Every structure is written in structure tokens, then in C-alpha cells.
Amino acid sequence: MNNNLKRINIYSIYLGALILILPLIAFFINAFSFRWFYPQVIPKELSLQAWVRLKLIPKPGQRTFEGFLDLWASNPTVIKALVNSLTIGILVTIVSIIIALPAARVLGLLNFRFKKLIIFIMVSPTILPPIAFVLGLNINFISIGFSGSFFGVCLVHLVPIMPYVVLTMTGIFANYNPDFEHQARTLGANKTTTFFQITLPAIAPGMVVAALFAFLVSWSQYLLTFLIGAGKVMTLPLLVFSTASSGNPALTAAISIIFIFPAILILVFTSKFVSGQSGATSGFGKI
Amino acid sequence: MGGERLKIVLSLTPPLLIIITLFFGGIFYGFLQSLGYQPAIGKYELNFSAYYNVMFSERYAKLFWSGLALNLWVSFASTFLAAVFALFGALAIRKTFVGKTLCNFIYSLNLPMPHLVVAVGMIFVFSQSGLLARLAAQIGMISSPGDFPVLVRDKYGFGIILAYIWKEAAFFFIILMSVLQSLGENFEELAQSLGANRWQRFRYVILPLVMPNLFSASIIVFAFSFGAYEVPALLGVIYPQMLPVMAFEFFLNPDLNARSEGMALSIIIALIVMILVVFYFWLTQAKIRKD
Numbered sequence: 001m002n003n004n005l006k007r008i009n010i011y012s013i014y015l016g017a018l019i020l021i022l023p024l025i026a027f028f029i030n031a032f033s034f035r036w037f038y039p040q041v042i043p044k045e046l047s048l049q050a051w052v053r054l055k056l057i058p059k060p061g062q063r064t065f066e067g068f069l070d071l072w073a074s075n076p077t078v079i080k081a082l083v084n085s086l087t088i089g090i091l092v093t094i095v096s097i098i099i100a101l102p103a104a105r106v107l108g109l110l111n112f113r114f115k116k117l118i119i120f121i122m123v124s125p126t127i128l129p130p131i132a133f134v135l136g137l138n139i140n141f142i143s144i145g146f147s148g149s150f151f152g153v154c155l156v157h158l159v160p161i162m163p164y165v166v167l168t169m170t171g172i173f174a175n176y177n178p179d180f181e182h183q184a185r186t187l188g189a190n191k192t193t194t195f196f197q198i199t200l201p202a203i204a205p206g207m208v209v210a211a212l213f214a215f216l217v218s219w220s221q222y223l224l225t226f227l228i229g230a231g232k233v234m235t236l237p238l239l240v241f242s243t244a245s246s247g248n249p250a251l252t253a254a255i256s257i258i259f260i261f262p263a264i265l266i267l268v269f270t271s272k273f274v275s276g277q278s279g280a281t282s283g284f285g286k287i
Numbered sequence: 288m289g290g291e292r293l294k295i296v297l298s299l300t301p302p303l304l305i306i307i308t309l310f311f312g313g314i315f316y317g318f319l320q321s322l323g324y325q326p327a328i329g330k331y332e333l334n335f336s337a338y339y340n341v342m343f344s345e346r347y348a349k350l351f352w353s354g355l356a357l358n359l360w361v362s363f364a365s366t367f368l369a370a371v372f373a374l375f376g377a378l379a380i381r382k383t384f385v386g387k388t389l390c391n392f393i394y395s396l397n398l399p400m401p402h403l404v405v406a407v408g409m410i411f412v413f414s415q416s417g418l419l420a421r422l423a424a425q426i427g428m429i430s431s432p433g434d435f436p437v438l439v440r441d442k443y444g445f446g447i448i449l450a451y452i453w454k455e456a457a458f459f460f461i462i463l464m465s466v467l468q469s470l471g472e473n474f475e476e477l478a479q480s481l482g483a484n485r486w487q488r489f490r491y492v493i494l495p496l497v498m499p500n501l502f503s504a505s506i507i508v509f510a511f512s513f514g515a516y517e518v519p520a521l522l523g524v525i526y527p528q529m530l531p532v533m534a535f536e537f538f539l540n541p542d543l544n545a546r547s548e549g550m551a552l553s554i555i556i557a558l559i560v561m562i563l564v565v566f567y568f569w570l571t572q573a574k575i576r577k578d
Contacts, residue, residue, distance in 0.1 A: 023408025129514020136317025
């Protein structure tokens with residue numbers, strides 16, 4: 001290839017990368033400079049005021065280990081939302097994996113009547129928009145008392161997560177050879193031992209990826225939490241949305257940085273697993 | 288064999304139960320309510336008046352049809368542009384160069400990013416006092432924030448489209464990268480040795496090979512952007528308003544009669560998405576039969 005053309009090609013890749021991280025740059029400038037007035041491009045001074053206002057970092061002079069502990073123990077809104085988001089995400093992920101495991105095994109290894117129909121039913125929540133089911137469900141949940149409860153929010157998060165965990169794990173089981181289990185059983189291992197010594201190690205890598213992305217789907221859920229939580233269950237996306245609507249850029253940016261932190265972490269951790277071939281990727285469309 | 292059948296049924300019941308009761312149950316109850324069934328206010332008779340009201344009544348017709356037009360425009364534009372950008376990015380980035388790993392990472396960075404955060408990012412970058420407006424002011428292109436074009440909270444949905452491009456280009460990028468990787472460069476080298484130029488190699492070799500994956504990813508992106516709430520809620524205007532936002536506002540209206548209209552809107556959104564997906568399957572099946 002022509003050398004000039006090659007150079008233009010590479011520079012346009014760099015330019016694309018720069019454009020793509022502009023929002024991220026803006027997040028960090030906003031979060032660490034309380035008064036970033038137009039038309040400054042570089043803020044005049046750096047400040048932790050947004051973080052102090054959110055009660056995540058103590059006021060100057062109190063920034064000792066105890067200072068941080070005392071402040072966080074006072075349970076500021078962001079910490080409360082963070083804990084809620086984490087708890088819901090982890091709970092829902094564990095439950096979805098446990099429920100999906102036997103189903104994925106059956107779908108991946110066996111052939112039976114109505115299998116296509118069952119897969120079709122299973123994947124439909126990934127295509128149809130959440131607003132189509134959550135409005136009706138909301139009324140039902142109000143009448144049975146699930147609305148506004150932690151339990152109700154966890155339950156509704158299972159809807160977008162379930163299809164996607166089942167699909168990903170079905171893919172894992174489709175490439176899994178159950179003969180090793182038979183061998184273990186013939187050699188005298190009981191069912192539990194066989195599961196933990198043979199099955200689990202074989203499916204673990206794929207399962208971890210499925211779990212991480214299930215967590216991310218729950219982590220970024222706004223509409224479902226807002227409607228079913230009925231204002232009583234505060235999570236990080238709800239906080240980001242309300243702060244962004246009320247229009248304080250510094251506070252919005254600071255909360256957003258906390259909100260995106262796990263997402264970036266998970267991408268770093270799983271980048272080698274993520275490819276268009278794995279069912280995991282299709283779940284990203286829903287985050 | 289009876290044992291096996293029992294095993295299948297027992298294994299599949301829990302996830303199916305969740306999907307059927309919560310998801311399909313929710314849709315069914317929403318549909319009932321859209322027909323005017325509201326025991327809470329003593330309405331039991333079923334009719335299509337909410338659908339009629341939303342689409343044809345003098346009060347809502349303009350709002351609905353402008354919203355539908357905006358929906359179609361936003362979904363088509365963002366799906367198409369995200370796919371095009373991702374295709375060029377993926378083709379360019381295949382060659383080895385300094386900083387490839389980092390660029391690859393940055394290009395995938397928006398994949399796990401929640402839509403909500405991407406929408407906030409668009410406000411920070413593209414608003415009239417955002418990062419780009421400041422840069423433009425710095426180099427003297429504009430003299431006041433008002434000179435910068437309205438790109439977020441605009442009536443053409445530019446901000447919403449930008450947010451979806453940002454987010455979904457990464458999704459297309461990952462899918463394209465893996466397809467291109469699995470293809471290798473053999474086809475292209477063969478075409479080159481047969482005398483195909485760059486454009487011909489792109490048009491007749493690469494494009495047909497990536498098209499099936501690109502197309503099915505497009506369906507996912509289109510369906511999502513057609514029914515999602517957060518991005519248009521943050522980056523949209525009151526008129527014209529995208530349908531999911533409109534449905535949600537109807538639903539939150541203290542007037543319980545508006546609730547049926549909100550439900551009707553959400554059912555219409557779901558129907559349009561469903562028709563699209565069925566059409567897509569019909570199209571791919573027809574193609575498979577033809578081949």
C-alpha cells in the first residue's frame with residue numbers, strides 16, 4: 001500500500017479514538033473543577049468540591065482515614081444508591097445463573113419437541129422494548145404489593161437478564177462434552193462431586209463472562225427500577241438521571257464516573273472473551 | 288425416556304415461568320388496559336378508543352404522527368450511521384500500527400457504557416456550552432454560545448442520534464472485528480491477485496461477507512433505539528417527542544384515563560418492532576431458500 005495513504009489511515013484512526021473519548025474527558029474535567037465556565041477549555045483550577053458536596057470526600061482538613069469512614073458511615077445518598085445497585089446486581093446475577101444453569105444445559109445438549117418455540121419465548125425480551133411490558137406489570141405489582149419494594153425491583157431485573165444468561169450459557173453447553181461426567185460417575189464420584197470437579201471447571205470461564213454482563217445489565221437499568229421501585233428504591237442510574245435533569249454538571253459528572261467505573265473494569269477484564277461470535281455480546285445492546 | 292422428559296420440563300420451567308408471567312403477563316395486562324379495562328376506576332368494557340384517540344383525535348394526532356416520524360428517523364439514521372462508522376473503523380484498524388491495542392480498547396469502550404451515561408456525555412460535549420463549543424470559541428469560530436448549533440435537546444433529534452451512534456458503533460465494531468478476524472485476509476489477497484482494486488475488494492469481497500452479521504446487528508440496534516426511553520428523555524424536546532417518552536408521560540399522568548392511551552402507545556411501539564423483526568426473519572429465510 002502507498003505509504004501516504006497508510007499514514008492518513010493511521011491518523012484517522014487516532015482522530016476517531018480522540019473523538020470517541022471526548023465525553024470521557026468532559027466527565028473528568030467537570031467532576032474535578034467545580035467552576036468550569038464557558039469559554040474555558042482547560043479549567044482555571046482543579047477542585048474536589050463536587051465530591052465534597054456529594055459527601056464522598058471529606059472537607060479539607062478532615063481527609064484522614066477516620067474522616068472518610070465517618071463520612072461514609074453517615075450514609076450519603078450516593079453511597080446508599082451505590083450499595084443498592086451493587087446488592088440488586090449481585091443478587092439478580094446469582095439467581096439468574098442458578099436458574100439458567102439447568103435450562104441452558106438442556107437446551108445446549110438435548111434435542112426435543114418445541115425447542116425452537118421455547119428459545120423464541122426465551123429471547124423475546126431482548127427484542128421487544130421494556131416499556132411494552134413494564135407499564136402493565138407495574139399495575140399488577142402495585143395490586144400485589146411488590147411495587148416500591150426491593151424484591152419487586154430484583155424480580156423485574158430478571159426479565160432483561162434471564163434471556164441473555166440462558167442464551168450465553170446454552171452456547172457454552174453446545175460445545176461441552178458430557179462424556180467426562182459419565183466417566184467420573186463410573187469411577188465412583190457422586191453427583192455433587194461430579195458437578196464441582198468436572199462440570200463447573202469446564203463451564204466456569206463462560207459462566208463468569210455471562211455473570212459479569214448480567215450484572216452490567218442490571219447495573220444500568222433505569223426505566224424498570226424507576227417504575228417498579230416507585231421512588232422508594234434509589235439506585236445509581238436513577239441518581240444520574242435526576243442529577244442530569246436538574247442540571248448541575250459537576251455533580252452529574254462525579255456520579256457518572258462512579259457509575260461507569262465497573263463497566264470499564266469489566267471491559268478490561270473480559271476484553272479477550274468479547275467477540276461477535278459469543279452470545280454475550282448481543283446483551284450489550286440492552287445496556 | 289420418561290425421566291428425560293421430566294428433566295427437560297423441570298429444567299426449563301423456572302426461566303420460562305419468569306419470562307411468561309412477568310414479560311408476557313405484563314404485555315397482556317398492558318394490552319387489556321389499553322383496551323380500556325381499568326378495574327381501579329370501575330371500567331370493564333373493552334374497546335379500541337384509546338388507540339383511536341392516540342392516532343386520530345384532534346388532541347393527540349399531531350403529537351403521535353410527529354413522534355412516529357421522529358422515531359423512524361432517529362432509529363434509521365442512528366443504525367445506519369453507527370454501522371457505517373464501525374465498518375470503516377474496523378477495516379482501518381485491522382492493520383498493525385503503533386497503539387493498536389489502545390485504539391482497539393477505545394473503540395470498544397462504549398460497549399459496556401450505560402446509555403444514560405452516553406447521553407450525559409453528549410450534553411457535556413455537544414451542548415452550546417459544551418466541550419466542542421469551547422474549542423470552537425477558543426479558535427475563534429464562534430463568539431458566543433448561541434452561535435454554536437443546537438445539537439442536543441433539538442427538534443430534529445440530532446442529540447439522540449449522536450448518542451446512539453456513540454454507543455452502538457462500538458457494538459457494530461466488536462461484531463465486525465470478529466467477523467473480519469475469522470475471515471482472515473485470504474479472500475482479499477486472492478481478489479487483489481486477480482486484479483481487483485481497493486473499492487472492488489471492499490464492494491464485492493468484504494461487504495457481502497460481513498453483510499449477514501451487520502444486518503442482524505442492525506435489527507437489534509434498530510429495535511432497541513425504537514423503544515428505549517432514557518436517551519430521548521434526556522436529549523429530546525417536548526415537541527416532537529419520541530414515542531417511548533410520550534407513552535411514559537401519558538402513563539405518569541395523574542388523569543387515569545390517559546393511562547389507557549399510554550398503554551396503547553407502548554403496545555403500538557411493540558407491534559412496530561415485532562413487525563420489523565418478523566419481516567427480517569422472513570427476509571433471511573427467503574434468502575436461505577433462494578441460496
